[in-house]
Amino acid sequence: MPRPPHVELPHQHQEFLNWALENGVTVNHIRPAVLPGAGLGIIATSSLPPPPPPSIANGSFNLNGSDSSAPTPKRRRLSPGTTLAATPSSLLVNRDSVHRFCPRLPSSAALTASNISTHAILALALAIEKDNPNNFWRPWLDILPTAPEFQELLPLFWDVSEQDLLPPSAKSLLDKQTIKYALDWREIQNLLSNTPELTSTDLPEDTFKWAWAAVNTRTLYYKPETPERESSTRDDFMTLCPFIDYFNHSSTGCHVAFSHQAGYSVTLPVDTPRINENDEIFVSYGCHSNDFLLVEYGFILPEDENRWDDLNLDPLLTPTLHPSAQTQLEEEGFWGNYTADRNGVCYRTQAVARMALIPMGTGFEEGLLLRWRRFLRGEDAGEREQHVVDEWVRRVLAGLRGRWGEVERKVAEVGGQKGRVVEQRWMQVLRIVEGVEKGLVV
Numbered sequence: 181m182p183r184p185p186h187v188e189l190p191h192q193h194q195e196f197l198n199w200a201l202e203n204g205v206t207v208n209h210i211r212p213a214v215l216p217g218a219g220l221g222i223i224a225t226s227s228l229p230p231p232p233p234p235s236i237a238n239g240s241f242n243l244n245g246s247d248s249s250a251p252t253p254k255r256r257r258l259s260p261g262t263t264l265a266a267t268p269s270s271l272l273v274n275r276d277s278v279h280r281f282c283p284r285l286p287s288s289a290a291l292t293a294s295n296i297s298t299h300a301i302l303a304l305a306l307a308i309e310k311d312n313p314n315n316f317w318r319p320w321l322d323i324l325p326t327a328p329e330f331q332e333l334l335p336l337f338w339d340v341s342e343q344d345l346l347p348p349s350a351k352s353l354l355d356k357q358t359i360k361y362a363l364d365w366r367e368i369q370n371l372l373s374n375t376p377e378l379t380s381t382d383l384p385e386d387t388f389k390w391a392w393a394a395v396n397t398r399t400l401y402y403k404p405e406t407p408e409r410e411s412s413t414r415d416d417f418m419t420l421c422p423f424i425d426y427f428n429h430s431s432t433g434c435h436v437a438f439s440h441q442a443g444y445s446v447t448l449p450v451d452t453p454r455i456n457e458n459d460e461i462f463v464s465y466g467c468h469s470n471d472f473l474l475v476e477y478g479f480i481l482p483e484d485e486n487r488w489d490d491l492n493l494d495p496l497l498t499p500t501l502h503p504s505a506q507t508q509l510e511e512e513g514f515w516g517n518y519t520a521d522r523n524g525v526c527y528r529t530q531a532v533a534r535m536a537l538i539p540m541g542t543g544f545e546e547g548l549l550l551r552w553r554r555f556l557r558g559e560d561a562g563e564r565e566q567h568v569v570d571e572w573v574r575r576v577l578a579g580l581r582g583r584w585g586e587v588e589r590k591v592a593e594v595g596g597q598k599g600r601v602v603e604q605r606w607m608q609v610l611r612i613v614e615g616v617e618k619g620l621v622v
């Protein structure tokens with residue numbers, strides 16, 4: 181949904197922009213702007229196609245008589261495929277460059293031996309350098325979101341009583357994130373107490389958590405240059421990328437590319453039909469549901485603007501299953517990842533529903549399990565039991581309506597940005613439930 185930008189930049193962003201340009205960042209036909217509800221983002225400064233040149237008929241002569249529509253040869257016009265922004269490798273902060281960013285860190289060998297995640301190492305570096313006036317990246321450090329901003333935006337920072345108001349699909353993602361964060365913080369505390377260079381470092385948890393959130397919401401992934409590092413996990417190749425981290429997310433966005441020589445670039449897709457001046461320009465952070473966007477980044481998209489949105493039903497379904505049902509599902513590769521969208525439930529949910537209806541442990545399951553496997557292989561369409569399956573799905577989804585009934589008043593009491601985003605997500609969840617119910621045979 182378009183949000184009218186404020187094009188006048190707060191002074192620290194103007195200073196960052198000057199620093200970025202001086203240090204090799206390319207900025208073409210775009211600029212950062214304040215976008216209410218989304219912090220800062222990037223807007224276009226040109227349109228596509230360009231406005232028609234003024235004609236003689238509408239009086240377009242300069243006072244001195246020269247034709248103002250004569251093309252200016254200096255700058256190429258905005259067109260599909262134009263590189264809008266590029267950040268050189270020298271400004272990226274990642275596992276390869278983190279010692280330049282934060283020389284106080286233990287050596288690479290020591291960090292590798294410690295097995296600490298790259299996310300935690302980048303967060304530690306950011307936390308140490310946060311207030312260093314002499315850091316080369318100072319202008320960029322000055323524009324990172326503040327701790328109070330994260331506290332309002334990101335569920336990780338909310339009180340437990342507020343976190344509990346999230347729909348189960350979002351809450352289960354948050355639980356995983358909380359475990360990941362706690363593990364990283366524990367590893368960092370161990371590192372600080374066992375590393376002579378760092379024992380004097382006073383690192384309050386609040387500062388580390390702020391840095392961990394900054395890394396989580398602002399990193400991109402790059403491909404390693406050295407083949408031996410290709411065996412490492414994707415998380416090892418997280419990189420912070422000044423300027424390109426101004427781009428907000430949409431389901432489809434500009435093309436983002438990385439090369440070790442040139443760094444990161446953002447290019448306008450070749451099929452871009454039109455852009456108006458001041459339109460926001462996006463990149464895509466990936467194929468993410470709104471629950472994921474809410475937990476990881478602190479915002480959701482309107483449902484008709486998120487082609488990847490769905491509802492993960494695992495937290496509702498998996499706790500209700502008999503342990504031997506879990507074993508059967510795992511053996512067939514059907515354990516977990518049960519989803520629904522407004523068109524209905526996925527095939528995996530059909531499979532788990534049929535499994536949930538088998539009376540496991542009663543001695544009557546043999547024949548039913550054979551039939552279940554025939555359904556998985558497509559040898560039995562499963563029409564005979566479709567109505568009981570649909571009844572089961574309806575009952576499970578009714579649990580979501582019930583949960584909203586329990587939390588509705590408390591969400592209203594939370595209010596503010598937090599309360600609003602939780603309520604909006606619940607409304608989207610209930611619309612998915614309605615959509616599924618419409619397609620059920622019972």
Ligand SMILES: C[S@@+](CC[C@H](N)C(=O)[O-])C[C@H]1O[C@@H](n2cnc3c(N)ncnc32)[C@H](O)[C@@H]1O
Nearest residue numbers: 217218219220397398425426427428429477479
């Ligand atoms: C990489 S930063 C983008 C720049 C950021 N808006 C800023 O002010 O610095 C990612 C953060 O931007 C915000 N964001 C990104 N895409 C958004 C969107 N489509 N709507 C609202 N907020 C968005 C979220 O707060 C997210 O955590």
